Amino acid sequence: MSHRRLLAALAIGAGILVAVPQSAIAHGLVGREDLPIPKWLFGWGSSVVLIASFVGLAVLWPKPRLEDAGERRTLSVPRILDPICGAIGVAIFALLVYAGFAGSQTATSNITPTFTFAVFWVGVAAASMVFGDIFKAFNPWRAVARVVAAIASAGGRRKLPAPMPYPVALGRWPAAAGILAFVWIELVYSGRTDPSNLAVLMLAYAAVQFVGMSLYGIESWNRYCDAFGVYFGLYARISPLRWERGALYRRPPLSGLTKLDPVPGTVALLCVMIGTTSFDGFSGGAAWGEIAPRMTDSLRELGFAQATALEIAFTIGLIAVVALIAGLFRLGVTGMRSGSGAAEPVDALAARFAHTLVPIALAYVVAHYFSLLAYQGQAMAYLVSDPLGEGANIFGTATSTIDYSWASATAIWYVQVAALVIGHVAGLILAHDRALVSFKDGQTATHSQYWMLAVMIAFTTLGLWLLSAANA
Secondary structure (H helix, E strand, O other), X not given: OOHHHHHHHHHHHHHHHOHHHHHHHOOOOOOOOOOOOOOHHHHHHHHHHHHHHHHHHHHHOOOOOOOOOOOEEEEEOOOOHXXXXXXXXXXXXXXXXXXXXXXXXXXXXXXXXXXXXXXXXXXXXXXXXXXXXXXXXXXXXXXXHHHHHHHXXXXXXXXXXXXXXXXXXXXXXXXHHHHHHHHHHHHOOOOOOOHHHHHHHHHHHHHHHHHHHHHHOHHHHHHHXXXXXXXXXXXXXXXXXXXXXXXXXXXXXXXXXXXXXXXXXXXXXXXXXXXXXXXXXXXXXXXXXXXXHHHHHHHHHXXXXXXXXXXXXXXXXXXXXXXXXXXXXXXXXXXXXXXXOOOOOHHHHHHHOXXXXXXXXXXXXXXXXXHHHHHHHHHHHHHOOOOOOOOOOOOOOXXXXXXXXXXXXXHHHHHHHHHHHHHHHHHHHHHHHHHHXXXXXXXXXXXXXXXXXXXXXXXXXXXXXXXXXXXX
16 A cells, blocks of 8 residues: 555544544533633544554654664662662561551551552552663562572572472463452452551462462562562563663663563453553543442342442442453454454464553553642652651651642643553554564555554543543
């Protein structure tokens, strides 16, 4: 297909695809009346950016640039830094557990809930995109396991038994289940605001990690099964930095994602990451506000208590949205398979292109949780001085307050929209680059990505609608 025919085809597609966001955006943004441009322009503009990016990639990106991108050692890092970071991670974990049990059981006065859901869940994800896999260095259960293994090896007369081979079929399924469980606690579990409940769950999770690492080895377990290690590690692949004990390496942004091994469960994990965040936005909108009470009433008629019925209803909604995201991605991969004439099964092709979902997952996190981090993250100023909520003032900041005026609603909206657009453009770049090495020629590669473009626009539209619905 010539460039002229390609542009003509995309122009026709633009007329169809750009119309989708307008109808979706019509539901929301009623709380954004101070926006300086009409609300529907955000949907149109986002779609136009994606289509323009697609055209630009087809014309200006004829050869893969990320797949074989190398990395260069930038500087040496003192090896002692690794155990120091591990010790800090253990200290933070111990403080959170202690505060959960011994501190105030009011969520806003105790450091554990705010650190867990704002600083840890959102802040570390954003930092990983910039600085690389920092969680691996601070991972408390990994640090403890490494110390125990070192002591046992040095003091024992016999060598420690070799860990069992990690089951290939298990892949990243445990990590997918772990992230789904964490988000279930965050969005569904009625006891999530109780610091003591969070402390119990933290200890239970750490215990599972210790058992897993003892069976399958520290690094194998952290690479595939530790939900947070895998979760933050995926975002760290976006970063231009890669840390290794004793050295820091630099690489082109996004290129780390092309090295992601497509083991079983990878696609499921990424669909969970996007779907759970999507449900968080959906559950704050008017549509779910009408659906949830009806589901809850139906469950109560079956004999469930009010709190249990509400949890079951939210659980069903959470799983349904994850399934919707998985269906959209599979639809795009099925269309890509048809457009390219590829002979491999859809599941194999989906696994090969799974890494394209990582920047989209991060975009959803930034878009949906930026305001949480921007505002609730400020609470850490007084919580570090009074972590137990008992009137202490260790660092002299216990009287500080949250400044809600530093970022306007309009500014936050621009950040959210920018995050969604940039994340989906990055996904298009990764998909185009992978297509160039997966299919027989550039024309076939471009043709195969029509469906993926439609999926990216669908994800962007969904994200904008969820944001607007949650802020309506």
